[in-house]
Amino acid sequence: MAEPEKGHVNDGRRWQGRPDPNPNPPRTRIRREQSHPPQSHQHREKSQRCLRRPMKSERSSNVPQPLPDIIVAGKYRLLNRIGNGSFGELYRAEGLKYGEQVAIKLERASVKYPMLPREAKIYGILRGGVGIPHVRHYATEGVHNVMVMDLLGPTLEDLLNCCSRTFSMKTTLMLADQILTRVEYLHRKCFIHRDIKPENFLMGLGRHRTQVFMIDFGLAKKFYSLRSQQHIGYTENRDLVGTARYASARAHYAEQGRRDDLESVGYLLLYFQRGRLPWQGIRAQSQVQKYERIAESKANLPLQTLCSGMPIEFYLYLKYCRNLPFYQKPDYVYLHQLFKVLFRNQMMLYDFQYDWVTLQRESKALCDKQKDEKVREKQTNGDRDRTRHGDQQRDSNVHRNGYRTENKDGEQARSSNRNQNTNRDNGLEQTVKSNKNRDRNKERGKGRHEEDKPPKKERRACSCSYHRHKKHHRGRQLELQAERRRHHPEQPEESHRVPPCL
Incomplete structure (x- = not known):
């Protein structure tokens, strides 16, 4: 029997791609292996692939740590x-x-x-x-x-994948309001994020499930020093910091500021609406060339073309961010108002009913409907089986000559059913009689109670000022009515109906 090839273990069935614990055999073993019959080219390539040492990136991605x-x-x-x-x-x-x-x-x-x-x-x-x-x-x-x-809960990127890679306008505007609020709070603390992307915005859990959270401040930078009261300086020829897909046009070559965070938010909202950005999918031989092509695409693409098919508020937002000076504080109220006006103009309700919430509710309703249909189908099948079983039992009692043979069990069952029906009818009659007697006694007791009461005129009146005034007012009304009848006798009221035409 031939010995196994170098670096492989023979399990008795076929060659396996598992490395041998002794991959460097002695020279005598190599000479014996050289006497093997020549192998095919495909088998030799397969053996080389199995023996190839995996690269570092492959080991980190395939092998779970x-x-x-x-x-x-x-x-x-x-x-x-x-x-x-x-x-x-x-x-x-x-x-x-x-x-x-x-x-x-x-x-x-x-x-x-x-x-x-x-x-x-x-x-x-x-x-x-x-x-x-x-x-x-x-x-x-x-x-x-x-x-x-x-x-925290899922990221906005995960939720976008659940919603067929696009958000509705209502969901996008509600997210825009919260994301701008988070970025504004970060800027008030004298920091810029420099890595605005969907993976860094997560939804909460439990009672915070409708709230957007901002995370990952590893690349954040302080842009203003409260001690020296100075803003960081603007410099160029800088390397890109952050994610190239959502970075601003100036972030590829210059120092970032508050305007760059806000511009990244604008690209993020366009990404939510369309599911992709125009510079996605650009390929190059190196990472540096790829970033250069993305920067050229952002700089050469007009904002009108970028925001085509979108409400004009998106164009106004990106135009304001690009024209904002580096040292100037952004007008956050204006940016919020842009999307709030769009929200009101489209007659939307800010009820935190995002697309994934509606989708989850619809899927739950569909699952409940399917469960109900399955239960109903099982009940229908059970009734059908019971009916079929009863028919078979009844047919078994029919004699071959054509007349029905009564068995003792059937007679006893029918007699017990008749007794039960009779008892039920008797019990119903007794219940009706008892109800009538109870009502009659109740009426009698009510009458006796009314007889025991003193007449209305003989009742003792309250002596408080309110009831005295009320009694005096009532007496005055009765006097006025009597005087009115004496001077103006009542006339029979005329009918309001119009007599038919003769």
């Missing part, structure tokens, strides 16, 4: 990995004591430029703002920088 075996802050245990940020990894965890679920962000403490401490500090500055997650704990534990924060 194990969870770090740590207990965070002595009370949180990691459950599963839920995503990545601009740096570090995000995990779902639960409390050991109460079982509450939280989100934990981990970063290697040995990295050259740790970013998680800076992000935790920014969360502390933004603490208390609407739509800002609450950070419960931050520390360096072992080889990781750890940040524990509130667990």
Whole structure:
């Protein structure tokens, strides 16, 4: 029997692509393998593919990485990995004591430029703002920088995928109002985000499920110093910071400011409405060339063409953001009012009924309807089976000669049914009689009660001022009526109907 090929293990059935624990056999083994019959070209290529060492990117994407075996802050245990940020990894965890679920962000403490401490500090500055997650704990534990924060719901990118890659105008405008509010709050704290994208805006859970949260401040930067009262300077020849798809046109070559965050919000709203942006899908040989082509597309594409088919408010929004000077504070009231006026003009109701909420309600109604139909079908089939079984039993009692043979069980069942019907009728008659007697006694008691009461005129009147005044007023009315009858005798009222024409 021939020995297996180098680097492979023979399991007795066929060659497997598993590496041999001893991939470098001795020279004698190689000489024996050279005496094997020549293999086909396809089999040799397959063996080479199996022996090829996977690349680093393939190992990181295909092989699931194990969870770090740590207990965070002595009370949180990691459950599963839920995503990545601009740096570090995000995990779902639960409390050991109460079982509450939280989100934990981990970063290697040995990295050259740790970013998680800076992000935790920014969360502390933004603490208390609407739509800002609450950070419960931050520390360096072992080889990781750890940040524990509130667990949030799905991202807007995930919800866009659930809604067939487009949002309705109502959902887009409601999201625009909340996203602008979050960005305005961040700017009031003297920070710019520099990474506006759908993955960094999440919906809340529970009673916050209609609220938009802004996360991932790893790339945020302070643009104004309260100590020196100075704004950062405008410089060019800068590298892109953030996501190229949603970055502003100037972010590809210059320093970013508040206007660039707002311009990214405008691209984000267009993305919600159309499902894609014109510069998506651009290919190039390198990443640098790709970013250069995206920047050229943003700079050369007129805003009228970019916003074609959209309400004019989107064009006015992007035009204002692009013409805003670098040092000038944006007019957030004007930007909010643009979309609020559009919302009112389209006769929409701000009821937080987003597209995914409506879709979820409709799918739930459809599932309930299908369940009801299945239950109804089962009931119908059961009734049909019972009817068929009764027919078969009745047919079995029919004699071959054509007359029905009565069995004792059938006679007893019918006699018991007759007795039950008779008892039910008797009970119904007794119930009717008892009801009549009760009503008659009630009337008699009512009459006796009325007889025991003193006459109305003999009743003792109240001596309070209100009833005295009321009695005097009533007496005066009676006197006026009597005087009116004496001077103006009553005439029979004429009919209001028009007599028929003769």
